[in-house]
Amino acid sequence: MSISLALSTSQSGFAALGTRAEVTSTNISNADRPGYVRRDVELATGPANTGVGTNAISREVDRALQSREWTSVASAGYHAGMSQSLSYFANQLGEPGSLSALPALVSGLQSELDLLSVNPDDAIVQASVLRRAESLVGGISDAAGAIYTTSQRSVDAINSMVGEVNSLTTQIADLNVRISASDPGTSELASLQDQQDAAIGALAEMVDVKLVNRGQAGIDIILPSGASLVEGSSAIAVSFDRSTETLRAGDIDITPGRPGTRGISSGALAAEVELYTIILPQAQSQLDAFAGALITTFEGADLSLAPGQAGLFTDAGMAFDPARQDGLANRIAINPVVDPAQGGELSRLRDGMGAVSPRALADSTQVTAFTDAMSEQHSFDPTLGLGGNVTLSGFAANFVTAPNLTSVEAARQAESAQSAVLAVQAERSVREGVNIDTEIQQLLAIEQAFAANSQVISALTRMMDDLLEAV
Template structure:
């Protein structure tokens, strides 16, 4: 090897050592920077005359993809608790005295007491109070569920906005990556930004990605619909009433037959909440209210066709065409309210009785009690079976609705554990370990000293040769 060749190698070695020191310093300085991926330097030969340093980001794409899938699963499962927590606390559990199931049992017990004291005004007033509490429990639950629907709708639109921002940012990053050279500082910084956008997107929806030959990233839904192609990004729009998700005219709504859409993430969870879960809960409420209205109409022998019974639809008899929202409109017939011109004795004699009957009569009261023992038909899409007694229907409704959150919380717990495991693995690969970086500085110092010694020896050799001439 000639002296000039040795000199070039030693000089390039010093430059590489300096670049390695800069990399280590950058790693240490950004150890706590969100989204920063550890850099490593790989030495490459420069044609036998020099050495160069190539920067490599430490990342495991497969582990990152699994982490984002777990994040999407957690995002979807967390929606149940996020949206339903307030409503379910208002609804109460089966054993809670505020729940419709408990209020139903309390009202039935009051009718039993009235059957033993049919003419006692205080017992009659107590039955009316219990009926009021039952009605209020359903009214309150209906209003709380509507509030949850409103909250879910707002979150749905917000999530879609975050997805649109992330997709647009990814397309913009693609445009900036086109002018970059792999292995440079600028390229690595852009890749860190891309990594952050993908992680943020992962909690909102599941997706697939593919790096193209030109260095840009293409993005697709789990079903295969294109979201980002080079510098072009799809734009999502949502319908908070139906839970539909549309991307530039293409349906992405979860669980729709033939749709190549999304299956996980907060966006999917909120879509299902608006399209399926909350509507079914609302239907269950309305079916229970219908059972009360129809059951007590059928049990009241004083009524003519079209007249309202004890439980009414805002004062009117049940109208099959007006079932939607019935739980929120459920009310007690004014005919039994003294403060509205009614009379408590109608709880004994029937809502349309013109005058008080026998003070000791119990036939009508027993007919009301029998209404609780008669199985009422239930709409099949309510998810509570085809028929049930009123008390069982109330208990089944409360139990089924709490089960939805229990299942969601269990799924969130499982997804959270998976996400933590994957994130720990990513941290090992991508994160900066200060102790390791400091050890590298010692190695760099030794390498710098070795290259300096070579240059010093070459300088002495040249001086000796010059002095010999």
């Protein structure tokens, strides 16, 4: 080996040691930064198979652990989002024990009818029964309003998250371009990959993502169903069509819970779409069924009605029509024939809504029929999820408590998922994080190598001087 080649080899060693020192000091200074992944220098043989060079600055990422963390983050996001939204809905409906909640309103009407059956001609009690019936109608209307308000809140949340998802996927795609153009031998590539992982972590809170690593060409992001969100430098836009209640990634239907689709099933966005497209419509169906049962209960118990006549509770003034049950909770009203404010007569609570002549003042036959009917069980559609055979009061109680119970269970599952996130993060910190003691030892080794290279340079310099003197 010539002296000049030996000098060149030592100089390459100094350059490699400088890069190693830079990376090691970067590791130490970022040791406490959340999400920072330890860097390492990949050494290679220098030009012309002499000396040493740096091939790349790598990040010590455990992709399997990273994938587990993102899956746990998506699960926590789904359950936390579901818990928060259902808790909001439950608060809108009112506490189960509240006097303004549906179960208390049903019980209140039943209690007043019991009092009226003792003295059916008491105008004060009759007026109280009417007020209780009006309160019950108002409670049903308020519950329908709670469904509408929660739906509006849900749509706003969906639109906000769709915008955030699209912003993050665009950012990830842009970073793919910058990563592809970056020099692997510099710290820029690792920094860009840090930014990309942070964006993917934020995306995982809303949708459960899978990563296809293409090396320095970047990454692709796909959903568990196979639909793509990022393909190289292209981001596939996510959209939500409120009119069809459809969530799409590009042209692919990814609506959660919809048969025959490639729907998402985890993340906060999945929870909110599921709430809007499945849970709240079912709650509306439950409330419509309750309103229908209330109307038919009093129609069936009213001994004075002819076929097609409306009872105490009506569908916007008309008798119940099973073909018009959708939205019935928004239309239920008190029959005006019993309301003095609308020209009606309170005595019809004793006589019946369709009575052509009054009953005897002490005749409680009709009132007793009303009270007995309210205590009977009704056959509800079991697919509504609140019981197939249950009383009006029982169905109302189930309707109010169901969101609370589901919210509590979702909160428990969110807490469990968050614990899984913390456990994976702790494991990643051990495997990928910075150990200060190890880095200090690395610095000492670099220092020793630097001193050795310095000795080589000094020896070569003396040799050069000796040769020049000899000449």
